[in-house]
Structures are given as structure tokens and as C-alpha cells.
Amino acid sequence: xxxxxxxxxxxxxxxxxxxxxxxxxxxxxxxxxxxxxxxxxxxxxxxxxxxxxxxxxxxxxxxxxxxxxxxxxxxxxxxxxxxxxxxxxxxxxxxxxxxxxxxxxxxxxxxxxxxxxxxxxxxxxxxxxxxxxxxxxxxxxxxxxxxxxxxxxxxxxxxxxxxxxxxxxxxxxxxxxxxxxxxxxxxxxxxxxxxxxxxxxxxxxxxxxxxxxxxxxxxxxxxxxxxxxxxxxxxxxxxxxxxxxxxxxxxxxxxxxxxxxxx
Amino acid sequence: xxxxxxxxxxxxxxxxxxxxxxxxxxxxxxxxxxxxxxxxxxxxxxxxxxxxxxxxxxxxxxxxxxxxxxxxxxxxxxxxxxxxxxxxxxxxxxxxxxxxxxxxxxxxxxxxxxxxxxxxxxxxxxxxxxxxxxxxxxxxxxxxxxxxxxxxxxxxxxxxxxxxxxxxxxxxxxxxxxxxxxxxxxxxxxxxxxxxxxxxxxxxxxxxxxxxxxxxxxxxxxxxxxxxxxxxxxxxxxxxxxxxxxxxxxxxx
Numbered sequence: 001x002x003x004x005x006x007x008x009x010x011x012x013x014x015x016x017x018x019x020x021x022x023x024x025x026x027x028x029x030x031x032x033x034x035x036x037x038x039x040x041x042x043x044x045x046x047x048x049x050x051x052x053x054x055x056x057x058x059x060x061x062x063x064x065x066x067x068x069x070x071x072x073x074x075x076x077x078x079x080x081x082x083x084x085x086x087x088x089x090x091x092x093x094x095x096x097x098x099x100x101x102x103x104x105x106x107x108x109x110x111x112x113x114x115x116x117x118x119x120x121x122x123x124x125x126x127x128x129x130x131x132x133x134x135x136x137x138x139x140x141x142x143x144x145x146x147x148x149x150x151x152x153x154x155x156x157x158x159x160x161x162x163x164x165x166x167x168x169x170x171x172x173x174x175x176x177x178x179x180x181x182x183x184x185x186x187x188x189x190x191x192x193x194x195x196x197x198x199x200x201x202x203x204x205x206x207x208x209x210x211x212x213x214x215x216x217x218x219x220x221x222x223x224x225x226x227x228x229x230x231x232x233x234x235x236x237x238x239x240x241x242x243x244x245x246x247x248x249x250x251x252x253x254x255x256x257x258x259x260x261x262x263x
Numbered sequence: 264x265x266x267x268x269x270x271x272x273x274x275x276x277x278x279x280x281x282x283x284x285x286x287x288x289x290x291x292x293x294x295x296x297x298x299x300x301x302x303x304x305x306x307x308x309x310x311x312x313x314x315x316x317x318x319x320x321x322x323x324x325x326x327x328x329x330x331x332x333x334x335x336x337x338x339x340x341x342x343x344x345x346x347x348x349x350x351x352x353x354x355x356x357x358x359x360x361x362x363x364x365x366x367x368x369x370x371x372x373x374x375x376x377x378x379x380x381x382x383x384x385x386x387x388x389x390x391x392x393x394x395x396x397x398x399x400x401x402x403x404x405x406x407x408x409x410x411x412x413x414x415x416x417x418x419x420x421x422x423x424x425x426x427x428x429x430x431x432x433x434x435x436x437x438x439x440x441x442x443x444x445x446x447x448x449x450x451x452x453x454x455x456x457x458x459x460x461x462x463x464x465x466x467x468x469x470x471x472x473x474x475x476x477x478x479x480x481x482x483x484x485x486x487x488x489x490x491x492x493x494x495x496x497x498x499x500x501x502x503x504x505x506x507x508x509x510x511x512x513x514x515x516x
């Protein structure tokens with residue numbers, strides 16, 4: 001009887017973390033370059049009351065057995081790798097990736113972080129940096145007096161200086177591709193860190209056939225959260241939570257009945 | 264003591280185990296590829312097997328001592344809904360097949376097709392166990408997935424950029440095969456019972472949801488609850504009406 005209480009509690013806990021994930025997805029539905037996560041669940045171990053295949057008599061075996069499962073747990077939250085919609089901003093330093101690649105950003109700690117959020121800016125020295133001031137890697141600096149910045153699909157950055165007609169190349173962007181992008185470590189601010197699960201990134205020039213994707217200047221990749229799907233998931237999570245709480249109720253009442261016996 | 268008292272007690276215990284089965288099903292209503300359990304009850308004495316020569320198996324005894332107990336739980340093998348996820352490494356099975364997974368304990372089977380590519384480039388489950396593929400296409404049945412867009416055909420052929428990288432092995436079991444759930448969405452099967460799938464196919468970008476029907480589970484729950492209440496009524500009836508009268512009133516005579 002108490003087992004049913006604990007089993008139902010694991011179901012409620014699993015749905016609780018499901019709702020936490022949905023809440024995070026929904027609150028980032030306007031975060032450029034955000035990749036949503038989806039909760040995955042697993043069943044817990046089973047208690048074998050009667051082992052299936054055990055001898056029922058000298059000639060026969062138990063056909064089905066009696067196994068009582070002990071509930072569910074949240075196993076993983078997977079990063080959804082779907083491409084978000086591209087929205088036109090017209091800003092020359094807004095970059096979107098059409099493909100699986102990631103931008104590389106240098107953190108103040110010296111670590112390289114990876115992001116799909118392509119809203120870049122210029123700092124006082126002309127370096128291309130994120131909104132938090134972390135420089136893009138490999139570093140690109142826009143010279144003072146540049147009248148226009150063009151970033152090609154293959155990542156070549158060229159500028160036109162005031163008084164000149166010919167554009168000059170000032171750098172080229174490179175993207176990183178992970179063998180298992182689902183294993184990246186989210187550290188907030190739209191940034192990921194590499195882990196042993198994600199593997200070492202392959203760094204390459206955008207636009208190739210290796211799946212890095214090409215760069216679109218003047219566009220931002222919107223969050224890949226599908227608000228409709230999240231709402232459906234939320235309803236399912238809520239109803240599943242309710243169902244498990246009904247079990248808690250039922251177990252409690254049955255327990256009460258037993259306690260009242262003999263009164 | 265009346266045998267009915269013990270019959271009601273056994274029934275109450277069986278109902279509380281049935282409740283645990285329902286609790287487990289409802290806790291796994293969001294577990295991908297989960298197969299729900301159904302509790303079945305049996306009568307304690309084998310009246311249905313009169314051929315078994317047993318001195319206990321006489322009519323009087325079976326009428327008095329035929330208690331209802333939980334016989335077992337059997338897996339509901341109906342398919343869950345296929346839900347589109349759009350993730351290229353999510354694979355749903357149409358039909359009764361299973362994926363074969365190479366765990367540390369040996370080959371295990373699952374309906375959860377939420378796969379990943381590990382850092383060493385092989386197709387694995389979320390727990391990191393390699394998915395078993397056609398041994399002709401990869402050493403020891405491991406599926407190596409090079410970088411690039413992955414497409415998985417209905418027969419399990421996995422190709423990247425148009426080049427075949429491996430083939431996901433899909434197996435089926437004869438009806439009545441004893442599949443033992445081990446948790447973590449995995450099932451164990453008797454040695455040699457898995458055969459190559461003939462009637463199942465894969466659907467890329469979809470996952471099979473749990474086959475637990477929340478509505479019918481809640482109905483079962485209500486049934487279990489009411490049944491337990493009735494048995495408790497019976498128990499207290501034996502206790503107060505019969506035994507009390509017997510112990511207090513008889514003594515006064």
C-alpha cells in the first residue's frame with residue numbers, strides 16, 4: 001500500500017520536472033538562437049513478486065509472472081536540434097546559421113563557449129562581440145571609418161572604408177560542429193560548453209557539405225520553441241500529475257480503511 | 264475464525280497490489296515506448312483444474328476457501344501513439360517490433376527510439392548504450408554515424424549525405440514470448456526468441472508515446488478503491504457481527 005504512495009510520488013515528481021522544462025522553454029520563446037529541451041522519462045526497477053517463467057508445477061511454468069514496477073523518473077533533457085525560423089533584422093552584425101554549426105565565443109575565463117545566438121555588436125575597439133562583450137572567435141575587428149560591413153555565406157567578412165570603392169577583407173568566421181550536440185552543457189546566456197559527451201568540435205568554414213551550414217547576414221535565428229507544442233505538453237503534464245495525485249488519494253483512503261478496521 | 268474473514272483479507276491484499284500496478288502505469292504515462300501492466304486475478308484454489316488430484320480440491324473446500332488473489336501482471340502490448348518530434352534521431356516503430364540495445368548486461372530490447380550520436384560517433388540511447396545494427400555494415404553491430412544530415416528509411420537503413428552508414432536492427436517476438444521489463448525502458452527476452460522483424464517499420468522524426476490510457480487507468484483505480492472498501496466492510500462485518508457476538512454473547516449464556 002505504501003509502495004503505491006511512493007510510486008505515485010515518482011510520477012508526480014517526473015511531471016514536475018517536465019513542467020519545469022516546459023516553463024523554461026516557454027520563457028525563452030523569444031530568445032534568439034535558443035534551442036528548446038525535451039524531458040525524457042524512464043520506468044524504474046520492478047519488484048518480482050512472482051518471476052515470469054518460474055515453475056508453477058513440475059510440468060508447467062508461470063506464464064506472466066507478477067512484477068510490480070516502482071514508478072518513473074526523469075532520465076534526460078534532450079536539446080532539440082531543429083532549425084528556428086530566420087527573421088530579417090537588417091542589422092549587418094546579426095548573423096543566422098542555416099545548418100547545424102555553432103559560433104565560437106571567447107569567455108573572460110579563457111574558455112571557448114558555443115552559441116547559435118548571432119546578435120553581435122562592435123565594442124570600442126571595433127571587435128565583434130556578443131551582447132555580453134565576449135569576443136567572437138576567430139577574432140574579427142571592424143576598422144574605424146568603415147561605411148559598410150558585408151559577411152558572405154562562407155563567413156568572409158569584408159568592409160568598405162570611407163572614401164574607397166573597393167571592399168577589403170578583414171577576417172573570416174568559422175563554425176564548430178559537434179558529433180553529439182545534444183550532449184552540450186548549457187551555461188545560460190545562450191552559451192554552451194563542450195563536454196566529453198558532446199565530443200570535440202570540428203571547426204570549419206561555413207557553407208561546406210559537412211553540415212555546418214551557411215551564414216545569413218541581417219537575419220537572426222528565432223528560438224526553436226514551438227509554443228503550440230509546449231502548451232500541449234503542459235496540458236499533458238498537468239493531467240498526468242493529476243492522475244498520479246488521484247492514486248495518492250486512493251492509496252491514502254485504502255490505508256485509512258485498513259486503519260479503521262476493528263473499530 | 265470464519266474462512267470468509269481470510270478470504271476478504273486476501274482480497275484486500277490483492278486489491279492493494281493492483282493499486283500499485285495502476286500507480287506504476289500512471290507514473291509512466293509520459294515515458295516514451297512504455298508498456299503498461301494489467302493485473303489479473305485468480306482464485307487461490309485450482310477449481311478450474313479438477314484433473315489435478317488433490318485432497319483439498321473437494322467441493323466443500325473450494326466453496327469455503329476459494330479466495331481471490333492477484334495472479335500476475337501481464338504487459339499490454341498495444342502500440343502507443345506515434346508523436347512527431349521532428350528530431351532526425353527520433354525513431355518510432357510501426358508494428359510490434361523492438362530495437363535491440365547492447366547494454367553491459369547483454370542485449371536488451373526497447374521501443375524507445377530516442378537516439379543520440381555519442382562523442383565517438385556511434386548511435387546510442389540516452390543512457391549511452393550502443394544501438395544494435397546490421398553486423399555486416401559495422402563491426403560488432405555498432406552503427407557509426409558520420410557528421411551530416413541523417414536519414415533513416417522505413418527498413419532501418421541509416422544514411423548520411425546519401426551514403427549508407429548502417430542499418431538499425433529491428434526484431435520481433437512470437438506472441439506469448441516472456442518479455443521482462445527491467446526499468447530504463449528496457450526489456451529482457453529469452454535467448455534466441457528474437458527474430459528479424461517482418462511486419463514492423465520505422466518512422467523517422469517520431470516517438471512512440473506510452474501506451475497507458477490515463478482514462479481507463481483512473482477507472483481501474485476507482486474500481487480498485489471501491490472493491491477495497493467493500494472488502495473492508497466484509498472484514499468488519501465478520502469482526503463485529505459474528506465474532507463479537509460469539510465472544511461476548513455466547514459467554515453470557
